[in-house]
Amino acid sequence: MNTTNRGFAFSLDTAFSSLLIFAMLFLATSHFNTESETALKSVKEFGLWKNGLFVADSLVKNRSENKILGAASFDEGKRRVMENKLELIDIQGVTGIDSNEFFVKNISISFKNGRKEVVEISEKNAESCISVERIVTVENEIGLLGVVVCEM
């Protein structure tokens, strides 16, 4: 260790080493805090995917007053809900979903002949959106249903 004529306590080495130790401790604590926040953010993003997937699933499998969660056709003869079979009028009647975590931006149906029907549900802008697609039958035509959900 380098020393001055006043002794090693007044050397730059000691001061420099102490600074390094404090800096390393600070970096370590910052790193661990960032890791935890990143993990929580990942779980939140997974939550958006989960919500989008199940909204689309419910839309094509259920029948309810709130069409966003149930727009499947109902067969009066069989007295049952026809999964994956939709009517365009029901899709056009879809409204938003009551949640403070996410919202449904739009629903679209694309047909093989190139025709596309888009129902805009919300005009809000969002940075984080995902799209979920399902194959459905709309008025006896096969179509690709797309549901776009965005983070609040």
Added chain:
Amino acid sequence: MHSAGQMQLEVIICLALLFAIITVSLVAIGSLKVNSEKNGEILLAEAKAQKCAIVANSLFSNGAKKVALSENCYAVGIGKIASSVNESEREAFSIAKGLGSAQLGNKTVLEVKINEHYK
């Protein structure tokens, strides 16, 4: 050669510095441990709430009858399922309607009302 008085001053300063470094290190590690545990509990509560919400969503749309989960989940308000680990509570959104509680033996469990496909 240094005088005796100056040597003692240097030793005192060095010892003080050493103790300060050890103290700060211990406080930092202790704080890190507490924060890590807290964050771990929050993460676990969030994961459990999401897991329960996924099961509730599946039950709602797919007409299954009953599923028992070991997770401690409960309904909080309309369309929200929560889980708590120690004192950390996290919520997850669920599309299932009519969320409530039911008794299963001596446990209180989350109840999901099925969306009937046959009417």
